[in-house]
Amino acid sequence: MRAEPQNPTHRGSGWPRLAVARQGDPAGVLRAALTRRSFVARPFANSLGRFAMCSIATCLILATLGNAPTAAQQSETHRLLAETLDLTQSPAASLQLQIWSDKLPEIAAKRRQLQDTVPSLHLKLIAEVFTTSFKDGDRTIIVSSLNEDCASSQVAPNEGDCPARVAEVRNGKLRILKNLSEFPVSALRGEAGYDASTNKNTQYMTLLTFNPTSQQITTKIVYGGETGERAPIDLK
Numbered sequence: 001m002r003a004e005p006q007n008p009t010h011r012g013s014g015w016p017r018l019a020v021a022r023q024g025d026p027a028g029v030l031r032a033a034l035t036r037r038s039f040v041a042r043p044f045a046n047s048l049g050r051f052a053m054c055s056i057a058t059c060l061i062l063a064t065l066g067n068a069p070t071a072a073q074q075s076e077t078h079r080l081l082a083e084t085l086d087l088t089q090s091p092a093a094s095l096q097l098q099i100w101s102d103k104l105p106e107i108a109a110k111r112r113q114l115q116d117t118v119p120s121l122h123l124k125l126i127a128e129v130f131t132t133s134f135k136d137g138d139r140t141i142i143v144s145s146l147n148e149d150c151a152s153s154q155v156a157p158n159e160g161d162c163p164a165r166v167a168e169v170r171n172g173k174l175r176i177l178k179n180l181s182e183f184p185v186s187a188l189r190g191e192a193g194y195d196a197s198t199n200k201n202t203q204y205m206t207l208l209t210f211n212p213t214s215q216q217i218t219t220k221i222v223y224g225g226e227t228g229e230r231a232p233i234d235l236k
Contacts, residue, residue: 073136073212080130080145080206082187082194087111087125096129098174099144099167107148128194130162130185134210139170141235143208143217145183147194158204159186159223166217166233177235184230186221 083096087108091097097104107127115123128147133140143166150160164183167176188204190197207220207227217233 075209075211075213076134077207077209078132078134079199080132080143080185080187080208082198083129083131084193084195085127085129087127095142095167095169095174096131096144099142099165099176100127100129100146103146103148103163130187130194130206132208136168136210136212139168141177141210141217142167142169145185147185150185151182156223158188159184159221161185166235178233180233184219184221186223 085094085096085100085104087104089097091101091104104127108125111123111125115121129144130147131142131144133142135141143164145162145164147160147162150162152160161182162185164178164180165176166178166180167174169175184206186204186206187194187198188201203222203225205222207222209218209220210216211218215235217235219230219233221228221230
């Protein structure tokens with residue numbers, strides 16, 4: 001009697017034997033098929049769960065990074081620029097006029113007197129400052145040097161030690177932080193005084209660097225293309 005050949009079964013695979021199909025049991029075939037699909041679907045569902053957990057963890061990491069503190073504010077370097085002040089204007093018209101409000105009436109009086117003495121001069125009621133500003137959190141720091149009573153030498157005629165002030169503006173209010181009797185300014189005078197040509201010249205200029213961490217302003221003088229550093233201004 002010849003034995004019927006049997007189809008091999010994969011051990012531990014969960015696949016039903018084909019011999020069951022030969023027994024004419026449709027319900028058995030259906031149960032076997034359903035069992036097979038369920039077996040495959042469970043690890044797939046578990047994979048989805050693990051993927052979802054990884055996705056949530058990734059979102060948490062990204063959210064944490066998004067809430068991380070920003071880097072500390074970096075130091076900035078700005079050049080002092082010449083600016084002309086109109087002494088006929090109200091101090092409310094300019095922060096520079098407000099910074100020097102106690103000195104400008106005296107300057108205006110001197111110019112009027114000189115104009116009366118020498119009418120041919122045709123002097124304008126103006127003053128000149130060299131200024132720049134820095135942003136520091138919720139305040140603005142302004143450095144202003146007044147071109148008045150400056151001390152210079154024949155050795156370095158394009159550099160002078162002039163009165164200067166460091167002020168802050170916070171919530172619209174101006175406050176003087178420092179009064180400096182001698183502040184170095186390097187600038188080359190133009191045809192109309194210290195003007196736009198002065199601000200374009202890179203051989204003679206004053207560079208200020210504000211460090212928000214140390215709250216210091218460092219001064220560098222460029223004279224004839226050569227650079228020298230002065231003592232820092234401490235704002236603490």
